[in-house]
Amino acid sequence: MKINGNEIRPGNVINHKNALWRAVKCQAVKPGKGGAFNQVELKDIRVGTKLNERFRASETVDRVSLEQKEYQYLYSDGELLTFMDNETYEQIEANHSFLLEEQAPYLTDGITVEIESYEGEVLGVKLPEKMTFTIAEADAVVKGQTQSSSYKPAILDNGVKVLVPPHIEAGTRIVVNTMDGTYVERAKD
CATH class of the missing domain: 2.30.30.30 (SH3 type barrels.)
Incomplete structure (x- = not known):
């Protein structure tokens, strides 16, 4: 066009x-x-x-115009990622190279992603904008910091480092923005 x-x-x-x-x-x-x-x-x-x-x-x-279709991520086999079409249950394999470096840690088994393709060639993957993870490690709160503007470092269960409010502790489930890796809110589940 x-x-x-x-x-x-x-x-x-x-x-x-x-x-x-x-x-x-x-x-x-x-x-x-x-x-x-x-x-x-x-x-x-x-x-x-x-x-x-x-x-x-x-x-x-x-x-x-790129073709966009939802797929479920199944597993990674070395250089290839395997996805399954949610409607036909057909599996496709794609190279790791089309996945952005900052997206890789958020690709977890079973999540639904949107794959962009052009003339049958996979060109990109779009992760859900927000995903829920568990805090694996969180630093202790430093006394004297104000609650409104201070954040402390924490590590998610997928190994990604994120800044969280002081009240968040290890074992807490939080929602993370996958576009920039920032804390959104405490998970409601």
């Missing part, structure tokens, strides 16, 4: 210079002299390289 250069938004996938790129950041620029343009930071979906490009409204780019 062809779109104008000024219509590119973060998250859009475009075909540019014979590669698939995801728009990471977009900024509309209106210089004092010359025409307006859209300054776009692109990230290659397959390789991971970044590119900054200027697109004018008069330019057209090819926007690509």
